[in-house]
Amino acid sequence: MDNVITKSKDVTLLEILDRVLDKGVVISGDIVISLADVDLIYVGLKVLISSVETMERLRGAPFAGGQEEPN
Amino acid sequence: MQAAKRSRISRMGIYTYAIIDSNSKISSSINGLGGAVVYNIPYRNIGIVVSESEHVQDIAQEHILKHEEIVEKLMEDFTVLPMRFHTLFNQEKDALLMMKEYCGDFRENLDRLRNKKEFGVRVIWPGDIKRNRIIDAYKKSNAGADMPDSSSVKSFVKEKFEEYKIDKEFEEEADKYIALIDNFFSRWACEKKIEKLKSENLLLNAFYLVEKEKEEDFKEAFERARDICICGDLKYLFSGPWPPYNFISLTKKTLHQRLSEADMFGRISPEQNLLNKGML
Numbered sequence: 277m278d279n280v281i282t283k284s285k286d287v288t289l290l291e292i293l294d295r296v297l298d299k300g301v302v303i304s305g306d307i308v309i310s311l312a313d314v315d316l317i318y319v320g321l322k323v324l325i326s327s328v329e330t331m332e333r334l335r336g337a338p339f340a341g342g343q344e345e346p347n
Numbered sequence: 348m349q350a351a352k353r354s355r356i357s358r359m360g361i362y363t364y365a366i367i368d369s370n371s372k373i374s375s376s377i378n379g380l381g382g383a384v385v386y387n388i389p390y391r392n393i394g395i396v397v398s399e400s401e402h403v404q405d406i407a408q409e410h411i412l413k414h415e416e417i418v419e420k421l422m423e424d425f426t427v428l429p430m431r432f433h434t435l436f437n438q439e440k441d442a443l444l445m446m447k448e449y450c451g452d453f454r455e456n457l458d459r460l461r462n463k464k465e466f467g468v469r470v471i472w473p474g475d476i477k478r479n480r481i482i483d484a485y486k487k488s489n490a491g492a493d494m495p496d497s498s499s500v501k502s503f504v505k506e507k508f509e510e511y512k513i514d515k516e517f518e519e520e521a522d523k524y525i526a527l528i529d530n531f532f533s534r535w536a537c538e539k540k541i542e543k544l545k546s547e548n549l550l551l552n553a554f555y556l557v558e559k560e561k562e563e564d565f566k567e568a569f570e571r572a573r574d575i576c577i578c579g580d581l582k583y584l585f586s587g588p589w590p591p592y593n594f595i596s597l598t599k600k601t602l603h604q605r606l607s608e609a610d611m612f613g614r615i616s617p618e619q620n621l622l623n624k625g626m627l
Contacts, residue, residue, distance in 0.1 A: 289408075291467055291586045292415050299592035300429040301366060301453075303445060 361436045362400035364417045365590070366446075367425040368457040370394045377420055380413055388439055390446035393453055396421055397442060400435065418590050426461045428453060429590045452597045460594060462559045463537065466587030467552075468569075470528060472521075473580060474547035481516050485509065518544070524581070525551050531572060535565040540593050550581070554593040562588060 362380055370389030377385040379398035387394040396417070411432055418429045436442045446453070521544055528551060533539060536555035545552055557565045569585045 288586065289412075291589075293411065295589060295592040296411050296415050296429075296432045298431070299595070300431045300590075301434075301595055301597065302431045303434060303449070 360400060361397045361439055361442050363430045363434045363436065363442060364396045364398070364414060365421050365430055366428040366453050366457070367394050367396055367421060368392075368461065369425050373421075374424075375420070377417060379417055380410055385417060388442055388446075390443055391450060393446070393450070393457060395442055395446055397436075397439075422464075422590050426457050427590050428456055428460070428595050429592055449597065456595055456597070460556070460591045463556050463591060463594075464559060464562060464588035465591045465593055466536075466555045466557055466565055466569075467585065467589065468528070468532060468555065469549065469553075469584040469586075470524075470551040471548055471582040471584070472524065472550040474517075474521075474544075474550065477520060478513070478517050478547070481513050481520075485513060485516075521550055528572075528581075529553065532565075532568060535561050535568055538594055556591060556594050557588075 362383075364379065364385065367387065369387065370392055371387065371394075373385065373387050373396065379385040380400050381398075383398040383400055385396060385398045387396050414432050418427055421427050436445070525541070525543060529539070529541060532553070532555055536557050538556035540554040542552040544550060555565070565587075569583075573583055
């Protein structure tokens with residue numbers, strides 16, 4: 277994280293959340309279940325809900341300057 | 348009450364951070380989530396980096412940052428395929444089963460992403476102002492042409508058609524900007540992913556995969572883009588280098604599927620070849 281060029285901590289956090297919560301190697305549940313006896317626990321909904329809230333909060337500052345986007 | 352009770356349930360498991368292009372032990376001492384030792388579970392010539400962890404249901408920001416920190420540490424020494432946050436297995440043998448299932452995919456991705464890093468470029472534009480300008484210009488060009496129309500159906504169709512034309516012009520303007528910016532950055536990238544107008548003001552959310560040797564050139568390009576202000580009234584947000592989160596592509600082909608496909612076409616796949624030689 278030291279390498280991140282972006283200076284704002286908020287933007288950096290937003291970028292991290294965007295990647296860590298939503299990208300990378302995503303093992304498909306049905307494939308895993310079909311392997312039999314592999315119990316993959318993936319906390320999806322709870323994390324995603326909190327991340328969306330965080331992103332919305334962060335997005336207000338660096339992206340839209342605290343203003344609502346026009347409809 | 349029941350939910351609160353459930354949120355406290357935890358048990359030990361294997362927390363996964365990344366797939367790496369090595370089956371060796373991790374030389375440096377790294378502590379992962381909860382301070383647990385991070386280690387590599389080898390599978391053939393690759394490995395999955397894990398730590399023992401509780402299946403904790405209450406996720407905090409520090410856990411997410413820790414996950415990223417570990418992946419970035421691994422990136423210093425290995426090619427990494429970061430796992431999505433909070434991918435857990437009950438035991439090592441379950442993680443190994445997954446490795447067996449996805450081994451071909453992981454190898455292909457590790458080969459493709461070797462010595463490459465991801466950079467992010469977000470471009471903000473005053474989309475609301477741009478749209479209002481288009482609407483104003485449209486109104487001016489139609490001034491005097493408005494005829495009283497008694498038919499509500501006709502006026503509805505006319506209104507929708509106007510909206511369509513305004514949207515189209517707005518998108519065309521966005522496309523012009525995006526083409527200029529993307530052409531500028533693409534020179535240093537070997538792969539890219541572009542997301543257009545995710546919101547009215549977020550013109551571009553782009554990810555570029557850059558070879559390590561071009562990393563400094565790409566960073567300089569960032570600075571130049573800022574200095575020369577490509578397209579004037581835009582705001583640039585740059586980030587990187589990142590592990591290649593946005594460039595992992597799993598086809599979900601298992602070894603069994605690969606062998607079946609090869610059989611269908613009467614070909615001998617590399618895997619079949621190794622199998623024949625008794626190396627798998």
